[in-house]
Amino acid sequence: MEYQERPTAETSRWPLPDSGQRTVIPPAVLASVRDHPLCSGCMPHGVGFYPQASGHRMARQHPADDLLIYCVSGAGQVAYGGLSQPVEAGELLLLPAGLAHRYYANPQRPWSIYWVHLGGPEVQGYFDEIAGQHQPGIRKVRVGVHSRLAEDFQALMAAATSAQPEHLIYAANLLRSLLAYAALMRRQHQVRHATLDVARVNSYLQTAMDQRLSLDTLIAATSDLSRYHFIREYKRQTGQTPMQAFLRIKVSHACYLLDITDQSVAAIALQLGYDDPYYFSRLFKKVMRVSPQQYRQERGKN
Structure with a gap:
């Protein structure tokens, strides 16, 4: 199944500090590698980092792509389908395309988050692996705070800034590695914290x-x-x-x-x-x- 070109990732307009980053890959650039077998299944559309994001909030009514958010400090809130739940450091948000939602930083303890908009037929399989089960809708998964996972996001951000096809191929496979590592961290976290003697x-x-x-x-x-x-x-x-x-x-x-x-x-x-x-x-x-x-x-x- 080929990767389908989609609109530019819908991101917030939160004002970036010097230590923040927001990279959105234009659809035309994505189209340049959409037929490549190493990109067609899972491709980043945009990636970034918002440190201590006071005042950050975002509402997506008709999201065209999937979204992964990793909270590394502070806290936030996610709301969807009449439900609202907190997001704490060490938790991942898995937000599928097509499902309206909104999220925002905790006013007293604003979160620091890495995020990546992504798309492709393999994404839901990765999301299911991270969550540990197949389940429709928005999911919150505790994996813990890991420097390696943050470094994977940083490497992905660096690769995504280039419009060269070979860099996008590299970015797509960095993304796969990041998702697989997140799934591994979820399993290890469960073993450490859910085992009862x-x-x-x-x-x-x-x-x-x-x-x-x-x-x-x-x-x-x-x-x-x-x-x-x-x-x-x-x-x-x-x-x-x-x-x-x-x-x-x-x-x-x-x-x-x-x-x-x-x-x-x-x-x-x-x-x-x-x-x-x-x-x-x-x-x-x-x-x-x-x-x-x-x-x-x-x-x-x-």
């Missing part, structure tokens, strides 16, 4: 049976994950939430005590961190389908 969590739960343990305390003691990702990863690996697992551990120990001792339900409840034996009995029945007293009777204890 379930055995460590369960061991901690075993030692905390006498406590009314909060989820936040459990997370702080066993992981660096966010609350959302901790619950999701634990459930993915075990099929239950951390608090469900904690309750089952407590109930299992209660069953053991009911089997081998004559302690009252109230005394057992207190050992497991419950001052209210009736509340404990309701939790026990939720797991075992019978009350502690019924469990003991069925097990032959009077």
